[in-house]
Amino acid sequence: MKQILITNDDGFESKALHALAEALRTLGHVTIVAPTTEKSACSHSLTLTRPLHFVELTEDFYKLDDGTPTDCVFLALNKLFDEKNKPDIVISGINIGANMGEDITYSGTAAGAMEAVLQGIPAIAISQVYSNNKASIEAHGYKLAQQSIVDLVKKIFEEDFPLPERKFLNVNIPPIAPEACKGFKITRAGNKQYGFHAEIHYNPRGLEYYWIGLPKLEWLNTKGHITDFEAVSEGYISITPIHLDMTSYDDINTLEGWI
Numbered sequence: 001m002k003q004i005l006i007t008n009d010d011g012f013e014s015k016a017l018h019a020l021a022e023a024l025r026t027l028g029h030v031t032i033v034a035p036t037t038e039k040s041a042c043s044h045s046l047t048l049t050r051p052l053h054f055v056e057l058t059e060d061f062y063k064l065d066d067g068t069p070t071d072c073v074f075l076a077l078n079k080l081f082d083e084k085n086k087p088d089i090v091i092s093g094i095n096i097g098a099n100m101g102e103d104i105t106y107s108g109t110a111a112g113a114m115e116a117v118l119q120g121i122p123a124i125a126i127s128q129v130y131s132n133n134k135a136s137i138e139a140h141g142y143k144l145a146q147q148s149i150v151d152l153v154k155k156i157f158e159e160d161f162p163l164p165e166r167k168f169l170n171v172n173i174p175p176i177a178p179e180a181c182k183g184f185k186i187t188r189a190g191n192k193q194y195g196f197h198a199e200i201h202y203n204p205r206g207l208e209y210y211w212i213g214l215p216k217l218e219w220l221n222t223k224g225h226i227t228d229f230e231a232v233s234e235g236y237i238s239i240t241p242i243h244l245d246m247t248s249y250d251d252i253n254t255l256e257g258w259i
Contacts, residue, residue, distance in 0.1 A: 002028030002157055005087040005116075007072040009039045009095065009108025012063040016094035016128060016142055021061075023146035024091065027153055031060045031080065031087070033072040035108075040097075042068045044111040054079070069112035077119050089153060089161070090116035093126035093171075094145045096137070098217060100129075100172050100228040101192035104242060113168040114244060122161035123168040124152060125242075129175050129217070129232050136175030144178040148237050163241055172228055172238040185236035190227030193218035 004024050008017045012034040021030050036055070045068045052075065053065040062080075064072050073090060081087060092112030099107040109125045116123035128145050130137045148171065156162075163169065170189075174181065197213035219229040228238040 002089075003081075003085070003087045004028045004030045004089055004091060004153070005073070005076055005081075005121075006030060006032050006034075006091045006093075007069050007076075007112045008034050008093055009042060009069045009112065011035050011038045012057070012061075014096065016096050016145075019142040019146055020091060020094045020126070020149065023150050024153065026150060027157065028088065029060070031062075031076065033062045033064055033076040033080070035067050035069065035072060036063045036065050039068050039108045041106040042070075042108040042111070043106055044070055044114055045108075046070050046074065069108045070115045073112050073115040073119070077116075077121065087116075087121055089156060090121050090123040091126065091149065091153070092116075092123065093128075094142055094149075094173075095125070095127035096130070096134070097127060098129040098172055098232070099125060099127040099170065100232070100238070100240075101190040101219060102194075103192060104170060104189060110168075110170060110242070113170070114242075117166050117168045118244070120165065122156065122163075124149070124171055125168060126171040126173065128173045131175045131217070140175070140177050144176070144181055144237075145173040147178055148173060148184075152239075166245070167241055167243040170228075170238075170240040170242045172232050172240075174232045174235050174237065176235055180235060181237060182235045183237065184239055185226060185231040185234075187228045187231045187238045187240045188225045189240050189242070190229040191220040191222055192229070193220055 095109040113123035113125040231238040
């Protein structure tokens, strides 16, 4: 039986995590290791300054006490599995919200997949884009995301993982009903339009504090292959190949001349 490890950055109680597990149990044995609390935008952080504890909730379902998605995958692969019994694939998600463009660098969901491929395990990060304050999720649930991840993992199990080592698939699901989806579209990561949004508040003692708000889902129009933003906005499921080598190769010669 195929072994599937799943994690997320929204925490072990996330409905999207449980929807993912439900869908993937049709394809193999599922082990869940998820953070105790929401760890959105924690990126590829690894906890080095304090101990971590597995808490088994049910059989093969663990929460990692205050751990990050990276912690979850790293410790699961090293402590819950062994060299002779590694997962066949790691799935990180279903994230509640988009992970497109440069937001991939913030994403704890993407980091879960990133850690898996660093450890030599094929991985997919999957996110459910929403609009209108999550109204689309309430309207359609995670059916399209469930169908999509089953189709992708089944194809991988029947054929092979389509990327070489240290690369993962970043999947974003449009906020529409399954019957309205136009299918899969292979994309590049787009360029997000970033703004600054931090609200100022005061506590009962008059001390000023700040709360960073959620950014708008806006992007720059750039030339080239279709972006993840464009595909999702047109009703496609976006699949972006992501690699961990962040070297800007086009600039090596420029820097050699500059230095």
